[in-house]
Amino acid sequence: MGNSMGTIFRITTFGESHGKAIGVVIDGCPAGVMVDEQAIAAELSRRRPGQSAVTTSRKEDDTPEVLSGVLDGKSTGAPIAILIRNKDAKSEQYQGMEGLVRPGHANFSWLAKYGAFDGRGGGRASARETACRVAAGAIAKSLLSEQGIHVRAWVEQIGDVAMPAASESTGDGAHDCDPEENALRCPNRKAASAMEVAILRAKEEGDSLGGIVRFSVEGCPAGLGEPLYERMESELAKAMLCIPAAKAFGMGNGFDACAMRGSEHNDVPTGIVDGKLTAKTNHAGGVQGGITTGMPLTGTVGFKPTSTIRKEQQTIDLQGKAATFAPPADARHDPCVVSRAVAVVEAMAALVVADFLLRARCARMQLSGTQEQGPSGSGEEC
Amino acid sequence: MGNSMGTIFRITTFGESHGKAIGVVIDGCPAGVMVDEQAIAAELSRRRPGQSAVTTSRKEDDTPEVLSGVLDGKSTGAPIAILIRNKDAKSEQYQGMEGLVRPGHANFSWLAKYGAFDGRGGGRASARETACRVAAGAIAKSLLSEQGIHVRAWVEQIGDVAMPAASESTGDGAHDCDPEENALRCPNRKAASAMEVAILRAKEEGDSLGGIVRFSVEGCPAGLGEPLYERMESELAKAMLCIPAAKAFGMGNGFDACAMRGSEHNDVPTGIVDGKLTAKTNHAGGVQGGITTGMPLTGTVGFKPTSTIRKEQQTIDLQGKAATFAPPADARHDPCVVSRAVAVVEAMAALVVADFLLRARCARMQLSGTQEQGPSGSGEEC
């Protein structure tokens, strides 16, 4: 259990970091969606370790193999399985550390759950599994893109370096470049430079940094999301919090909304365009009552610093006795995964929105044609 | 769709604020759990409007009626249905406002979804529905309590008034009283007083305030939560973000973790007691890799200020033309729902943990008896 996500557009992933392969099965992708192996590979390379000096030097050459569900470049309605072989699956270097509780790691909790833990590396708990999400997310993005919906994400903070705030109306930071231009994936050049300096320092010290990623989904019709327990924001929160190292989520202004007054926070509506609401501000992040208004969906995901560091750490063994966790001198580690996580955040957002787009088709009997009661134009949206 | 929550311990709610009744069906409560109508009523009174000067004067007299699934005060394994009649279901006072997009409200987005909106009040989108969660949560709490697991929540911030920080080791604020002692449900007396002042001022101005609630689950065994997509933290995030007005969630230190270094954030393990990990700090909030370690589960939920205010607001009508939303002079409103939300946050946490407690029974073949590979004592936990 726990290896699937989605109700209609549903993914199930499998595989361990040091096993034969990892992979994903997408069940519920409607027929007729363009599936492009190149596009999947391109997304995977955004997540891949070893892209630049600010990530780990460990390389993963992730070649996705689409095994089923696609004919002539389009989905057929059958499950789409994508396999990624583990080419460099040598066991991890932490010899002699197997009997220890690894600080900040899952080995104790998984052992408590399953009674056994595959100690060759992160095993199933390894962040390598997120490659499967990125692959599936590439197909969700394709589906959304055909409907005019576009998903992006970028870095707003690394460690204690945050990009400068933009105007109050958006909640975004001040953008002056395409975030994909720099290795940090930060849309503010000066902040990106400062973040790089911070990461290299942490790397040198054998330590690690966390950070914040913001996502934005534009073109989303009004009416997506289910009320009460499967809200757009609650499913996004769930999706984001299941990315390894993610510890916090904010929709729209997030925690900053807590100190605002209602008269400030309420977004003032200005019009309805193609069935989508427009407003002076977007503090709500594009949702009201769990359901999209047509404003851009936006929010933030907070990542803790990765727990794998090169410093020696105090810990205990599985019998509870004090011990020292000491990584070998040559252990590779990734001082900051936040920029790589951008691709994963986009994938998760795309998977959530694609699922709701399909679910929205079941909300009312009349899907198209004249619509008398609804807001102008909204009848065609979903 | 969207009116259910949980996999094994699963609730489904129904009812509108201005209809005949609201209610909840719990399917999957195991046989043998104590179900006490008094305890349910007591929890409901903690959520109820009209408790004190700091909430709305509107009263709801919520008498829960247990219709099924209970015999001699214990659950039988059959679905437990609880009905709460709407006694004071007069239509809302906002006459003439029906054709307007209500700022910060769900009427536009729900209309876009369903093609119709029950305008007699909040309808299904009303926060009154949370009474159902509190009722179901009371039974989940009973189940958990019988296993030595206890759920609590309290207010840490109202508007811009935050309680003072406690020592670094807990992440909690500085407690000097039982939060249930004051109307604010804040465990720091001085902060509670300042919060009250802030709320009364906002009330006078016809405005509203948000705030932050922290929850804590103590006694939770190690090994709860499913890996990857149904993590303890991702299900908690989902559950909390589906409370009306909730906009943000943080597990453990939440967004504060983003600016920490790995060497700071990693909790240093100190021992294993009854199969549960102990550590010097609890930055992680009691989970590693999505699964509990046995440390207390803790996190925060951020609420925006409620969107219903007594001030006149600019808006548009459903055709997109500019209009003014003007509540009548005598409209009741709740300047701050955060203290009432404490009962809902506890309920959601209890529902999530109860579900995982049951699901954990399916994780391995050997549930009890000697366990050779696991951490000491953990074999008996779930």
Add this chain to the structure above:
Amino acid sequence: MGNSMGTIFRITTFGESHGKAIGVVIDGCPAGVMVDEQAIAAELSRRRPGQSAVTTSRKEDDTPEVLSGVLDGKSTGAPIAILIRNKDAKSEQYQGMEGLVRPGHANFSWLAKYGAFDGRGGGRASARETACRVAAGAIAKSLLSEQGIHVRAWVEQIGDVAMPAASESTGDGAHDCDPEENALRCPNRKAASAMEVAILRAKEEGDSLGGIVRFSVEGCPAGLGEPLYERMESELAKAMLCIPAAKAFGMGNGFDACAMRGSEHNDVPTGIVDGKLTAKTNHAGGVQGGITTGMPLTGTVGFKPTSTIRKEQQTIDLQGKAATFAPPADARHDPCVVSRAVAVVEAMAALVVADFLLRARCARMQLSGTQEQGPSGSGEEC
């Protein structure tokens, strides 16, 4: 668990035969479906005991109360809850039999599962629960009827009295009247009379009879059903086998197909009308590969004789010692429930088809408009 059915159009029922009430919550009924309390009551009266001499004399006056989800006679998209109070909930007459394994009844198996059994009557296992399905089914029928889909069922066999076979092409029996005309709900007058005689004889003897019900769904578009694990026929089989006393299911010709040759059994296609296949015969019962062809959906449900009889029976007590189960002289019993089950069979068929009708909307990206690859006209169907 186990008290829900359906994926999109999903029902959850609750209540025991001797408790306060039974009821059902429908989550996922799209907005805009006509919901008529009279129509629900009319369906309930078809299931109701005490309709005629051939059923039990026990009366249930089932007045359904629609609590939520309906405004101005139409569904709003919110959950529809229907409550049916138990008016005549006196405990059952079998005093002194509580410690016995009741032959053909669920008390032993439920006790093994839950560790307790509500012995005041059938409890949750009572067939009274089927009233909830009939109520929900009435709404599913309304949804289907608005799409031109009609569900009917009738009795084909009672005990060893079967209605005569019709022409080979349909698989149906020889109809000469509306089955609702007679108390048996058999569309063949002569057979209906013989069945009545058989039931009255069994009643006199304190014994019970089983029988066979056939259902037919006309107007169903092609393309409903999910492949492989959630086929139209597999979901119908599941739905029918969860009616109390149902023991067998056949799609189309059912078990009779086993002795046919492929060249006989293959239905010869003759044309495509409004996207629906027509064929010389309908041995397949309207499905191919789990998905509807547009031919009428048809199949049979076999019911065992009810286990409650007035005869004395050998049994054991819960310690395994031999005992006698002896109903009191004045115990009421229903010698044959098959004619009453007709309403339940229709409800189950309607619930399954309504769910698939909604699910079919998610099968491909283009729901309407020109469709180049598909069979003529089918593009508009679902």
Add this chain to the structure above:
Amino acid sequence: MGNSMGTIFRITTFGESHGKAIGVVIDGCPAGVMVDEQAIAAELSRRRPGQSAVTTSRKEDDTPEVLSGVLDGKSTGAPIAILIRNKDAKSEQYQGMEGLVRPGHANFSWLAKYGAFDGRGGGRASARETACRVAAGAIAKSLLSEQGIHVRAWVEQIGDVAMPAASESTGDGAHDCDPEENALRCPNRKAASAMEVAILRAKEEGDSLGGIVRFSVEGCPAGLGEPLYERMESELAKAMLCIPAAKAFGMGNGFDACAMRGSEHNDVPTGIVDGKLTAKTNHAGGVQGGITTGMPLTGTVGFKPTSTIRKEQQTIDLQGKAATFAPPADARHDPCVVSRAVAVVEAMAALVVADFLLRARCARMQLSGTQEQGPSGSGEEC
């Protein structure tokens, strides 16, 4: 959608008969179950075409590759993925038939659903997919076997040749050999011979035969199955009806129960052994009220004759015009798949029972130890 089965022990399959590979992901297999690739391969060879003269000459050399979820021969709790490459994936021989409705096949209904159909062969609708179920079923059997539960199935009828009836008490036919001894998998030697003659005759004529398979699950504890909508018999019915060509299902005596009287059909309890009921007969097939009693679970599955035959058949093209479907002279076909389906029926039964075995752990708070209210000994069962 539609490519998954199970709630806790859940499988998802993928792949087309003429694509690169087929495969299955099992999510929810508890940690600690023995997983043996040899055992999986052995089960696959029972389903494999080309085993004997009575099946098709087409060969599939199914080598299962376990990709994940297993360490040192035991499940780890992580998803188990099994891949089977399609070695001989040449496109089917029916050139020029692509635009026709193929009698008894899924091409029309799938086209109506998805707007496209992979015409290279059966595609996703091919019975080749059942190899995935058999592979997953082998692991479910391993889990069950470790709990003393054993699943078997055999052929009772081929075409119009049925094995002779056994004594009334079992409902089984008269066994005089191990069904695995002969190519038919019929436990009655004389019937097996007659069946073989019938199949060879049909083969010569280019026609096909159907038949009936019976399954039996022994050692199953009392208390498995969920009430009402997810009964043991309803989930078995669903599972069996999703085997290609399956058209009918009977629990226990199935349709034969319809003509019995209650006093005959009620199984007379004789004792309780290890928490399991014993009785003079097993007409109910091991369930009461949807939940197991501890008697063997047994029932029958009816298969229609396969629709692929070598005879010329009348049909229509996708525009509705009359046409002829004429397989080429050298087309391979399988005159009767019933004996091969035995392995699939066993797999489906094993998957259903394994899922319920795990689900039963959530039915009551006290899983083990003294149990006062339940039938003797049943407390330890699940």
